[in-house]
Amino acid sequence: xxxxxxxxxxxxxxxxxxxxxxxxxxxxxxxxxxxxxxxxxxxxxxxxxxxxxxxxxxxxxxxxxxxxxxxxxxxxxxxxxxxxxxxxxxxxxxxxxxxxxxxxxxxxxxxxxxxxxxxxxxxxxxxxxxxxxxxxxxxxxxxxxxxxxxxxxxxxxxxxxxxxxxxxxxxxxxxxxxxxxxxxxxxxxxxxxxxxxxxxxxxxxxxxxxxxxxxxxxxxxxxxxxxxxxxxxxxxxxxxxxxxxxxxxxxxxxxxxxxxxxxxxxxxxxxxxxxxxxxxxxxxxxxxxxxxxxxxxxxxxxxxxxxxxxxxxxxxxxxxxxxxxxxxxxxxxxxxxxxxxxxxxxx
Amino acid sequence: xxxxxxxxxxxxxxxxxxxxxxxxxxxxxxxxxxxxxxxxxxxxxxxxxxxxxxxxxxxxxxxxxxxxxxxxxxxxxxxxxxxxxxxxxxxxxxxxxxxxxxxxxxxxxxxxxxxxxxxxxxxxxxxxxxxxxxxxxxxxxxxxxxxxxxxxxxxxxxxxxxxxxxxxxxxxxxxxxxxxxxxxxxxxxxxxxxxxxxxxxxxxxxxxxxxxxxxxxxxxxxxxxxxxxxxxxxxxxxxxxxxxxxxxxxxxxxxxxxxxxxxxxxxxxxxxxxxxxxxxxxxxxxxxxx
Numbered sequence: 162x163x164x165x166x167x168x169x170x171x172x173x174x175x176x177x178x179x180x181x182x183x184x185x186x187x188x189x190x191x192x193x194x195x196x197x198x199x200x201x202x203x204x205x206x207x208x209x210x211x212x213x214x215x216x217x218x219x220x221x222x223x224x225x226x227x228x229x230x231x232x233x234x235x236x237x238x239x240x241x242x243x244x245x246x247x248x249x250x251x252x253x254x255x256x257x258x259x260x261x262x263x264x265x266x267x268x269x270x271x272x273x274x275x276x277x278x279x280x281x282x283x284x285x286x287x288x289x290x291x292x293x294x295x296x297x298x299x300x301x302x303x304x305x306x307x308x309x310x311x312x313x314x315x316x317x318x319x320x321x322x323x324x325x326x327x328x329x330x331x332x333x334x335x336x337x338x339x340x341x342x343x344x345x346x347x348x349x350x351x352x353x354x355x356x357x358x359x360x361x362x363x364x365x366x367x368x369x370x371x372x373x374x375x376x377x378x379x380x381x382x383x384x385x386x387x388x389x390x391x392x393x394x395x396x397x398x399x400x401x402x403x404x405x406x407x408x409x410x411x412x413x414x415x416x417x418x419x420x421x422x423x424x425x426x427x428x429x430x431x432x433x434x435x436x437x438x439x440x441x442x443x444x445x446x447x448x449x450x451x452x453x454x455x456x457x458x459x460x461x462x463x464x465x466x467x468x469x470x471x472x473x474x475x476x477x478x479x480x481x482x483x484x485x486x487x488x489x490x491x492x493x494x495x496x497x498x499x500x501x502x503x504x505x506x507x508x
Numbered sequence: 509x510x511x512x513x514x515x516x517x518x519x520x521x522x523x524x525x526x527x528x529x530x531x532x533x534x535x536x537x538x539x540x541x542x543x544x545x546x547x548x549x550x551x552x553x554x555x556x557x558x559x560x561x562x563x564x565x566x567x568x569x570x571x572x573x574x575x576x577x578x579x580x581x582x583x584x585x586x587x588x589x590x591x592x593x594x595x596x597x598x599x600x601x602x603x604x605x606x607x608x609x610x611x612x613x614x615x616x617x618x619x620x621x622x623x624x625x626x627x628x629x630x631x632x633x634x635x636x637x638x639x640x641x642x643x644x645x646x647x648x649x650x651x652x653x654x655x656x657x658x659x660x661x662x663x664x665x666x667x668x669x670x671x672x673x674x675x676x677x678x679x680x681x682x683x684x685x686x687x688x689x690x691x692x693x694x695x696x697x698x699x700x701x702x703x704x705x706x707x708x709x710x711x712x713x714x715x716x717x718x719x720x721x722x723x724x725x726x727x728x729x730x731x732x733x734x735x736x737x738x739x740x741x742x743x744x745x746x747x748x749x750x751x752x753x754x755x756x757x758x759x760x761x762x763x764x765x766x767x768x769x770x771x772x773x774x775x776x777x778x779x780x781x782x783x784x785x786x787x788x789x790x791x792x793x794x795x796x797x798x
Contacts, residue, residue, distance in 0.1 A: 190796065249619050251794045265794060272622040284617055286533065288540045293533050300529040301623045303522060329540075 179353060179385045180223040180246065184255035186409075187216040187241050215241040217409035218255060225352075226383040228375075230390060230400035234497045238409040239389040243355045246387070247277040259353060273302055275353040276346035283338075284345055285330045291341040292326040295348060302349035309348065316344040319374050336367030343371070347378060354378075356388040360395055372398040393489040405496055412496055417489075424496060425487045428466055430459045435478035446473050455480075526623065527631050534635030550647045552591065559587050576721040582756060584658040586719055588651065589752035594716065595644065596675045597682035597747035599633065603703045607693025610793070619790060626687065626786055633683055663757055670764055674751040677771045682747050684778035691782070694789030713739050715749025721758065743774040 192208045194201065216238045223229055231239050244250045245257060248264035248271070257264060262271035278284075285294045299309045317323045320340040330338060339359060346354065356375075360368045376399060379386055390396065396403060396417065403420055405413040413420060430447065432438075434455045443449045446469050447461035461469055466484070474482065567580040578586060606629070609615040618625035652659075662668070689706055693699050711717060723736035739745055750767055753759045759767055 247620055249616050249794065251791075267619060269622040272620065277620050279616075283614070284621075286537060288537050289533065293536060297529055297533050300526045301621055 177225045178222050179225045179227075180221065180257070180259050180387075182219055182221040182246075182255070182257045184218045184220065185216060185242075185245060185252050185257055186214065186218045186254040187238075187245060187250065188253040189213045189215055214409050216245070216252075219406075219409075219411055221404065221411065221414065223385060223387065225385055226379070227402060228379050228386045228388070228400045229402045229404055230388050230396040231404050231406060232390070232396065232493055233406035237406045239406055240357055241409075242406065243277065243357050243387065243389060247275065247355055248272070249277075273349060274351060275355070276349070276351040277355045277357070278342055278346045278359055279357040283330075283342070285338065285341060287331050288329055290327045290329055291345065294330075294345055295326070298345055298348050304349055312348055312350065313344065316347055319377060320344065320370060336363045339363060339367070340371065340374075343374065350382065352384060354384050354386045356386065356390075358390055359388065360390065360392055368392070368394065375399055393493065397489060405493065407497055420489075420492060421486050424492050425463070427460045427462050427487065429485045429487060430461050430466075430470070430473075431483045431485070432457050432459065432473070432479055433481040435480055442476075523624075523627070527627055530628055530631035531635050534632040535639060538635050538639040553647065553651050556584075556587055556591065556651075560584055576719065576724065577758065578719055578721070581658040582660075583719075584655065585660070585756060586752055588655055588658070589755050590716055590748045592648070593675065593678055593748045593751045595640070595648075596637070596751075597678040599682050599686040602629070602633065602683070602686040603690035603699060603706075606687060606690025607699040610691075610693040610789075611697065615793070619794075626782060629687055630683060637679065660756065663755060667754065667757065667760075667764075670768060671751055671755045673768060674746070674754050674771060677768070677775055678747050678751055680775045681743060681771065681778060684775065684782045685743065685747075688778060688782045688785050691785035691789050694785070694792055710744050710747065713742060714744040714747045715752070719753070719758075720745050720749045721753075743778070746771045746774060 189212070190210050191213050192210055194204060195209075219238075219242065231242065233239050241250070245252055246259055246264055248267045251265040260271060260274050262268055264271065285291050286297075295309075295313055298304070299306070304312070313326075314323075317326055320343070322337060322340045322344070325333060325337055325341065326344075330341070333341070343359070359375075360371055363371070372395065375386065375388075378384055379399075386399075388395065388399065401416060403413065403415065403417050404411060405420075413423070415423070427447070429450075434457065437455050438452065438457050440449055440452060443452075443457055443459060447459040447465075449457055449459050451458040470482075470484070473479065563580055563583045566575070573579060574582070606615075615625070618628065663671070686703075686706075689703060690699065692702060696702075713720075720736055720739050723739060724734050726735040727733075728735055728738060746767075750759070750771065754764060754767070
């Protein structure tokens with residue numbers, strides 16, 4: 162992997178590694194169906210196949226109790242990565258160990274010790290109350306009855322869904338279902354938890370509840386969590402470590418703070434003036450992104466900020482000032498864009 | 509923290525407990541839809557009425573007292589009994605459900621969780637059947653009562669037991685054949701046409717349409733081999749003809765024992781085929797799709 166080593170390096174080095182991945186790659190063969198009837202008929206005899214490299218040799222080590230966010234644009238290989246780690250698919254190249262097991266051997270001992278929650282996928286029985294699905298999990302995962310009852314009550318208590326577990330799942334809202342999915346996934350006290358977009362489509366309140374819940378579960382039980390998401394709110398609320406994947410490669414692996422240091426060159430300074438400022442007067446401090454009435458937003462080089470700020474404030478009629486980092490969304494969007502590459506070669 | 513501390517119960521006893529819980533939950537799930545098949549069951553008897561008219565006409569046109577050993581009454585009793593056999597061996601939606609779960613990805617659950625998909629499907633199907641019988645017993649009883657005049661006196665205890673065994677085996681045979689068929693979904697996108705072809709062959713060769721004894725005189729082109737012989741080499745007759753013929757006393761003694769042994773062998777063979785299909789299929793799924 163070319164650039165997985167980073168200055169703001171992951172804290173995993175010290176902790177006992179739970180997940181170790183090296184050179185992990187996955188190729189998919191895809192068949193493009195050309196347009197038109199004639200081409201379709203030709204396609205019956207010869208289908209042009211293309212190899213898409215969903216993952217191109219990823220190295221990663223995750224220590225016990227870490228909460229890692231996996232970020233990347235659609236099709237970057239995040240879900241492929243989680244599928245490999247949970248043993249649903251086998252890799253084309255490379256190795257992985259999760260809890261000492263090769264995931265795709267699907268040993269029962271391994272499968273009893275982790276859980277995978279896919280935002281769009283149901284492990285709960287649609288027509289039955291969640292309590293019944295929980296009971297089935299109790300048997301599948303061999304959870305002692307007393308322990309099962311205690312954990313279940315704890316989890317539903319934390320999420321505030323106690324009264325929902327006796328209602329048929331089909332009658333629940335998306336957010337309620339997601340909460341119960343999380344309960345089902347955690348009943349057997351997995352040591353490793355993979356979450357694939359768990360907050361997709363949820364309202365702000367539900368998202369917040371799930372954040373609180375996941376944070377508590379992770380700190381109290383020392384669960385190792387890998388989360389894929391498109392919401393920076395998830396990342397900011399939960400993860401100390403950020404892994405950015407684009408085009409099947411790890412583009413960044415390090416702390417959340419580190420990403421700001423490494424990928425931004427400037428800060429955002431918002432100024433409130435007594436009177437609308439002139440654009441020209443601001444340009445010598447930095448780049449004015451926006452001037453609206455008496456308010457101006459400037460992008461100022463990080464290295465210059467300490468020198469520039471006193472001058473700015475000493476100037477005419479500044480009423481208020483705030484200095485912020487570039488929003489995480491913007492940084493990540495920038496990373497995604499900079500990594501944009503032409504489509505894969507046809508083989 | 510480690511769940512191994514709670515893994516005190518293990519081995520076959522535990523597998524049985526898991527299976528039992530799956531059965532109980534599937535039963536609950538099926539009961540949600542109990543209303544659906546009360547009417548459906550009754551409708552299934554309608555074709556029988558046409559068969560009764562058809563065979564009445566056939567026997568009216570001939571002076572023979574029986575055809576291939578079946579009197580008019582035997583024929584009607586035979587059709588009614590194949591309804592019972594089919595109630596055990598038919599697996600509506602099984603193959604289609606499996607290939608759908610492969611296509612839409614819900615089969616992943618069974619790769620991630622420490623649970624056996626085939627065992628789960630079997631539990632679900634047993635539950636499906638039990639709920640079905642609970643509802644269907646009334647229309648079945650009514651029809652059999654109304655048609656009691658067509659039946660010979662009930663067979664002795666040993667034959668009745670053999671009949672029941674043949675029925676249970678026909679359930680397992682039907683299950684493993686269709687489950688194997690559904691797992692072809694690992695290799696192809698759409699299995700509906702294959703399932704349809706299977707249904708057709710099954711309908712013709714299982715004895716659902718007419719007793720297999722009637723094929724005895726039909727040549728196949730190979731000297732000394734009749735169509736009935738070909739059917740005897742295939743498993744389909746056990747899903748309709750065989751149990752019905754046992755009840756009617758058409759298969760007796762050594763032939764009965766041999767029939768049950770062959771039926772059990774087919775069950776075993778298809779169960780193994782189903783396992784292999786699952787193992788190969790999931791390996792392929794893991795390698796290509798997922």
